[in-house]
Amino acid sequence: MRAEKSVVFTDLDDGSGVLLHLGNKFYYSLNATGSFIWRLLEEKEELTEEGLLTALMDNFEVDKKDAEKDVQEFMSELSKEGLIIIEN
Numbered sequence: 343m344r345a346e347k348s349v350v351f352t353d354l355d356d357g358s359g360v361l362l363h364l365g366n367k368f369y370y371s372l373n374a375t376g377s378f379i380w381r382l383l384e385e386k387e388e389l390t391e392e393g394l395l396t397a398l399m400d401n402f403e404v405d406k407k408d409a410e411k412d413v414q415e416f417m418s419e420l421s422k423e424g425l426i427i428i429e430n
Contacts, residue, residue, distance in 0.1 A: 343383065343388070343389055343391070343394075343421075343426050344386070344387065344388055344389065344426065344427050344429070345380070345384050345425070345426055345427075346363070346424060346425055346426055348363060348365045349362065349363050349364070349425050350362045350364065351380050351381075351384065353381075354377075356374070357377060358371065358372055358373050359371075359372040359376070359377035359380060360372070361380065361425060363423070363424060363425060365424065366424070370425065375398070375402060375412075376416065378397075378398075378402075379394065379398070379413075379416065382394060382397055383426060388429070391413060391414075391417070394413055395409050395410060395413060398413065
C-alpha cells in the first residue's frame with residue numbers, strides 16, 4: 343500500500359494531521375495514530391500491512407489483535423476515499 347500522490351498531508355502541533363485530496367478538494371482529519379500511519383506511508387515507497395503493524399506495536403501500547411483490526415478498518419476507509427492505493 344502507498345499514499346496517493348494527489349494527497350497533501352499537514353502535521354499539526356498536537357500530533358494530529360490533516361489530509362487534502364487535491365482531486366476532490368476534500369479535507370480529512372487524522373488523530374495522532376492516523377498521522378503516524380500516514381507518515382509511514384509517505385516515507386515508504388511500498389508499505390506492507392505487517393510492517394505497519396510492527397511499527398504501531400513498537401510505538402504505541404497496542405496488542406497485535408487490536409492493531410490488526412484497527413489497521414484494516416483504517417486502510418479500508420483511506421482506500422474507499424481514494425487516499426491510498428492498495429496493491430496486491
